[in-house]
Amino acid sequence: MKPARSLVVSLVVFLGLGAFVFAPGAAGGALPARWRSFLHVPAVVDLTGPRTDGSLTVAADGALSLLRVGGQPTPFARGADGYSTARGPEPYIALASNEMVDGATCSFTADTVYAIEPNDPPGVVEVDAQGQARRFADLESGAMPNGIAFDHVGGFGHRLLVTAAVSGGTALFALDCAGGVSTIAPHAPVSHSIRQRSFSVEIRRPGAAPA
Numbered sequence: 001m002k003p004a005r006s007l008v009v010s011l012v013v014f015l016g017l018g019a020f021v022f023a024p025g026a027a028g029g030a031l032p033a034r035w036r037s038f039l040h041v042p043a044v045v046d047l048t049g050p051r052t053d054g055s056l057t058v059a060a061d062g063a064l065s066l067l068r069v070g071g072q073p074t075p076f077a078r079g080a081d082g083y084s085t086a087r088g089p090e091p092y093i094a095l096a097s098n099e100m101v102d103g104a105t106c107s108f109t110a111d112t113v114y115a116i117e118p119n120d121p122p123g124v125v126e127v128d129a130q131g132q133a134r135r136f137a138d139l140e141s142g143a144m145p146n147g148i149a150f151d152h153v154g155g156f157g158h159r160l161l162v163t164a165a166v167s168g169g170t171a172l173f174a175l176d177c178a179g180g181v182s183t184i185a186p187h188a189p190v191s192h193s194i195r196q197r198s199f200s201v202e203i204r205r206p207g208a209a210p211a
Helices: 017-022
Strands: 008-015 034-042 044-047 056-060 063-067 074-076 093-095 113-117 123-127 133-138 144-150 160-166 169-175 181-188
Touching: 034 056, 044 093, 056 093, 093 144, 113 144, 123 144, 160 181
Parallel strands: none
Antiparallel strands: 008 034, 044 056, 056 063, 063 074, 093 113, 113 123, 123 133, 144 160, 160 169, 169 181
16 A cells, blocks of 8 residues: 555545445435545545534544545644644544443543554554543554454454454454553454454454354
């Protein structure tokens, strides 16, 4: 995949299916899906699903913006206490909902964004709904994080999952709402990095039958 600084691409929406997702109360059978470029955003890396106000969070050119479908990106989490990262790596992001973590007394908070920080030291940055950023968790030295997504199904306790390239393979980490890091698999067979909407990590919980 190309470095973020070389990306000059367009955000796309899933027409039909996208309209179904973004329109509250939409119902009915499957709709025909067509892709169409709707907005040019230089150096875009990732975007989340809708926040509670319907806007999307866009990661581009080392910073974050908010985007309403049909509008233009507006700067988000800027300034001294905001979010920024080096231009070049691919700091993917994930959007939290109000979801309790199994075995914890805390929960992730809706509209909080989590971004992987590929640069040394590797880790994850948290950006709250007001745009205040802080270091959320550190990963092991030498890891190169390359994917992030929430476990909404619950197979990993509703934690935040992060993949990272490590010596000899790819590691899978699970982060709880307090920033605690557990290593699920130090060298997992992975065909693609975790993305916001898809997984290909071949991990089974103990006692689970093969897929």
